[in-house]
Amino acid sequence: MITIATDFGTPYPAAMKGVLLQRTDARLVDVAHDFPRQDVRAAAFWLREVLPYFPPATHLVVVDPGVGTDRDTLVLRADEHVLVGPDNGVLVPPARRLAGTTELEAYGIDERAVSHDGRSGPASNTFHGRDVFAPAAAAVHGTSRDSLESVAALEATTSYVDLELPSAAVESDESRAAGDVLAIDDFGNVVTNVPGDFLEGRSRLVANGEVVPVGETFASVSIGTRLATVGSHGYVELDVNQGRGDDAFGLDTGDRVILEGDEREE
Amino acid sequence: MITIATDFGTPYPAAMKGVLLQRTDARLVDVAHDFPRQDVRAAAFWLREVLPYFPPATHLVVVDPGVGTDRDTLVLRADEHVLVGPDNGVLVPPARRLAGTTELEAYGIDERAVSHDGRSGPASNTFHGRDVFAPAAAAVHGTSRDSLESVAALEATTSYVDLELPSAAVESDESRAAGDVLAIDDFGNVVTNVPGDFLEGRSRLVANGEVVPVGETFASVSIGTRLATVGSHGYVELDVNQGRGDDAFGLDTGDRVILEGDEREE
Amino acid sequence: MITIATDFGTPYPAAMKGVLLQRTDARLVDVAHDFPRQDVRAAAFWLREVLPYFPPATHLVVVDPGVGTDRDTLVLRADEHVLVGPDNGVLVPPARRLAGTTELEAYGIDERAVSHDGRSGPASNTFHGRDVFAPAAAAVHGTSRDSLESVAALEATTSYVDLELPSAAVESDESRAAGDVLAIDDFGNVVTNVPGDFLEGRSRLVANGEVVPVGETFASVSIGTRLATVGSHGYVELDVNQGRGDDAFGLDTGDRVILEGDEREE
Structure with missing residues (x-):
C-alpha cells in the first residue's frame, strides 16, 4: 500500500x-x-x-x-x-x-x-x-x-532537516494556556495545540479575550453558536456548530491563541 | 467493495x-x-x-x-x-x-x-x-x-429516523407543477423533483414566472441560454447551456419551483 | 486498468x-x-x-x-x-x-x-x-x-474530429517566440507552448513587454517574485515563486504570449 x-x-x-x-x-x-x-x-x-x-x-x-x-x-x-x-x-x-x-x-x-x-x-x-x-x-x-x-x-x-510542531504553554495551575493554531479544517474548525484536558471540568473559557462556552459535542450549543470542544485530534478546537470557527474567531493557521479558564468547577 | x-x-x-x-x-x-x-x-x-x-x-x-x-x-x-x-x-x-x-x-x-x-x-x-x-x-x-x-x-x-424527499404536486391536467429544488450539481444545473414527463410534447414552459424553452439536449439552445430539460435523474432540470442554471434562475437547494406548461402541442 | x-x-x-x-x-x-x-x-x-x-x-x-x-x-x-x-x-x-x-x-x-x-x-x-x-x-x-x-x-x-493544439512560432534566430497559454495549473503557473529551449543561455527575457528573470527552479528568485522557467512539460512557464503566475502576468488559458529574448549570453 x-x-x-x-x-x-x-x-x-x-x-x-x-x-x-x-x-x-x-x-x-x-x-x-x-x-x-x-x-x-x-x-x-x-x-x-x-x-x-x-x-x-x-x-x-x-x-x-x-x-x-x-x-x-x-x-x-x-x-x-x-x-x-x-x-x-x-x-x-x-x-x-x-x-x-x-x-x-x-x-x-x-x-x-x-x-x-x-x-x-x-x-x-x-x-x-x-x-x-x-x-x-x-x-x-x-x-x-x-x-x-x-x-x-x-x-x-543521521543528518536530516528536523521539524517540531509548536507546543502550547499551559500554566501549572491550568488557569491559562498560550498556544497556536495548528490547522483549520475544511469545516472551518480551528485546531489549536492546547491539550484537550484544558477543558476538563469547565463550562466556559476565555479565548483571545472572548467568553466561549465549552461543549462536548457541536450540538451542545445552538446552530451558528461558537464553542470550544475537544476535537478528534485530542486538542482544544474553537468551532461553530454548523458554521465556520475560523471566521467567527478571526483565526488562521499559525495565529496565537490565549485560553483562560475559569476556576475548575469540579 | x-x-x-x-x-x-x-x-x-x-x-x-x-x-x-x-x-x-x-x-x-x-x-x-x-x-x-x-x-x-x-x-x-x-x-x-x-x-x-x-x-x-x-x-x-x-x-x-x-x-x-x-x-x-x-x-x-x-x-x-x-x-x-x-x-x-x-x-x-x-x-x-x-x-x-x-x-x-x-x-x-x-x-x-x-x-x-x-x-x-x-x-x-x-x-x-x-x-x-x-x-x-x-x-x-x-x-x-x-x-x-x-x-x-x-x-x-424497526425503529429508525425516516426521511422522505419531497414530491412535486402535478395538476391532473398537467398544466402546472409545484415542486422543489432537490439539488444543484457542480455545473450549476438545478435539479427539481418534477418528473421529466411534464416536458413531454412541450417546446417551452413558464418557470417561476419566466418563459423558458424546453430542449432535449443542452446544445438545443445557444451557448449561455437557459433551458428546461429532462436531466439524467429523470427530473426536470433548469439549466444554461455551458453556463450555470442556479445563477440564471436565482435558485438554490430547497427553493420552490412552479412550472406552468403551455397547452400540449402533440 | x-x-x-x-x-x-x-x-x-x-x-x-x-x-x-x-x-x-x-x-x-x-x-x-x-x-x-x-x-x-x-x-x-x-x-x-x-x-x-x-x-x-x-x-x-x-x-x-x-x-x-x-x-x-x-x-x-x-x-x-x-x-x-x-x-x-x-x-x-x-x-x-x-x-x-x-x-x-x-x-x-x-x-x-x-x-x-x-x-x-x-x-x-x-x-x-x-x-x-x-x-x-x-x-x-x-x-x-x-x-x-x-x-x-x-x-x-478513418473519420473522426481532429484536434491539434497550437504550436508557438519561434523566429529562426530565436530572438522572439509568439505562442499561446495552453493551461493554467492549480498553482497558477502559466504553461505556454513555447519550447523550453527558448530559455537556454538566457538570464532574462521580455514576456508581453515586461522583463522577467529566467530561473532553473522556482527558488532561484525570492518568494513572491516572477520568473520564466522550463516547466515539467518541457515548455516555458511564467510563474511566481510560491505565488500565482496567472495573476501576476494577467494571463489566462488561450491568451497570446510574446517572448523576446536578449542576445544569448553563451
Whole structure:
C-alpha cells in the first residue's frame, strides 16, 4: 500500500500514480492533494494525525517549496511504515508519531538510481513528485521494511532537516494556556495545540479575550453558536456548530491563541 | 467493495480509509466528500441517484450534524446492498431505491463492540466517521449479506429516523407543477423533483414566472441560454447551456419551483 | 486498468465508476474531475502530458459540450493504450502522444450494443459519461488491445474530429517566440507552448513587454517574485515563486504570449 499526499491539486498527482503503477502494483490511497500550498508545517500536522490510522504502508509526501534546489530526498523508516519525500521536515512529525517508542531510521537516496526513466525527457526541475519521489517510493515499496538497507540506492544517514510542531504553554495551575493554531479544517474548525484536558471540568473559557462556552459535542450549543470542544485530534478546537470557527474567531493557521479558564468547577 | 460518501472534504476521509484498511482488504470507492455541509436531504438525494449504479456493496455514509449526541448508528440492508451511517434519515431514500420491491431490514449496532481500537485514544465526540461508522462498515462488510443477523454487534430494529424527499404536486391536467429544488450539481444545473414527463410534447414552459424553452439536449439552445430539460435523474432540470442554471434562475437547494406548461402541442 | 478524466466534479464520476464496476473488476484511477468546464482543448493538453506516465490502460475521457447531440463515440487505439470518449477532438492529442511512431487506429461504436442497461430507465441525453462512455470503456477493457476489431460493437473508421493544439512560432534566430497559454495549473503557473529551449543561455527575457528573470527552479528568485522557467512539460512557464503566475502576468488559458529574448549570453 502506498498513500499519497501533496499540495498539487489535479492533475499532477495522476502523473505520480502513473509512475507508481509502471513500477509496482501497490494499492494506492489518496490522503489529500489540497494541503495548504507549500505549507510544510500544516502538512506535517495533518499527516501526523491521519497516517497512524493506516496499516503498515509506504507514505509518499510532496509539499516541497524547495523543488529543484539541492534539497535532498529523504526516506524515513518508522516502525512498520516508510515515509518518502523532500528533506524539509514535513516527514518528521508523522514519522515520530508512527515510530512510537521505536527508533527512527533515516536514509538518503541516490536520485539518479531510482528516478525518472527518461520516457518524456530528463527529470524536471519543477516536478520532483513525478520524477524523483514517486520512483523513490516505488523503489522502497517492494522491499521488506526490515531490509531497507538492502536497497542499493539508499544510504543510512543521521543528518536530516528536523521539524517540531509548536507546543502550547499551559500554566501549572491550568488557569491559562498560550498556544497556536495548528490547522483549520475544511469545516472551518480551528485546531489549536492546547491539550484537550484544558477543558476538563469547565463550562466556559476565555479565548483571545472572548467568553466561549465549552461543549462536548457541536450540538451542545445552538446552530451558528461558537464553542470550544475537544476535537478528534485530542486538542482544544474553537468551532461553530454548523458554521465556520475560523471566521467567527478571526483565526488562521499559525495565529496565537490565549485560553483562560475559569476556576475548575469540579 | 465499500463506497464512502461524506461532507468532510479532506483529509478526514483518509483517516476513515486507514481504519477500513486496518480491518478489511475491500476495494474502496469514493462517491463524494463535498456533499453540501450537514445537509442530510441533499446527500440522501445524491446517494439515491448514484448508488443504484453500483454492484452489491457496503455503503458508508457520513453526513452527520448530530455527531456526538445520542443519535444512533444505523445499518440498513437493501436487497444485496448494506448501508451504514448515522440514524438521521440520510440512509433511507437511497436504501429504499436500492431495495426496490424487497423489504428493508434495519439494525442498530453496539458501537462499543465495533468501534475505534483505542490506538490513538478513546472515540472522539466529533469524528464518528473514523471512530464509529468506519469500524461498523468494516464489521458488516466481511459478512454475507444474507446473514447480517450473525454479526454479534447488530440487533434488528424497526425503529429508525425516516426521511422522505419531497414530491412535486402535478395538476391532473398537467398544466402546472409545484415542486422543489432537490439539488444543484457542480455545473450549476438545478435539479427539481418534477418528473421529466411534464416536458413531454412541450417546446417551452413558464418557470417561476419566466418563459423558458424546453430542449432535449443542452446544445438545443445557444451557448449561455437557459433551458428546461429532462436531466439524467429523470427530473426536470433548469439549466444554461455551458453556463450555470442556479445563477440564471436565482435558485438554490430547497427553493420552490412552479412550472406552468403551455397547452400540449402533440 | 481504466483511468477516468472528466470535468464533472462530484458525484457524477461515482455513477460512472459504479457502471464500470458492474461490468469489470479493473483497477480504476482518477486522472482529474475538475478539468476546466467544457474546455476540450485544455483537457486534451493535460491528458497529453499525463497519460504517457501510465502503463498500458483504457482511458475514459468525458469533456463533452455536445452531449446528447449526434456527436459520436470514439475509440482510439494508441500503441498499447485505448482511449474512449466523445468524438470532439479531446482524445486526439493524447492518443497521438501515446502512439508515438505507431499508427493510430480509430473505431466508432454501436452505442446501443454497449450502453446503459436500462436499470434506471433509458439512456439520458445529458449524462453520456454514465450511460454511453463508461459502458463502452468496459466493453473494450476486457479485450486484448491486439484484437479490438473482435469487439462486435466496434467498427473501424478513418473519420473522426481532429484536434491539434497550437504550436508557438519561434523566429529562426530565436530572438522572439509568439505562442499561446495552453493551461493554467492549480498553482497558477502559466504553461505556454513555447519550447523550453527558448530559455537556454538566457538570464532574462521580455514576456508581453515586461522583463522577467529566467530561473532553473522556482527558488532561484525570492518568494513572491516572477520568473520564466522550463516547466515539467518541457515548455516555458511564467510563474511566481510560491505565488500565482496567472495573476501576476494577467494571463489566462488561450491568451497570446510574446517572448523576446536578449542576445544569448553563451
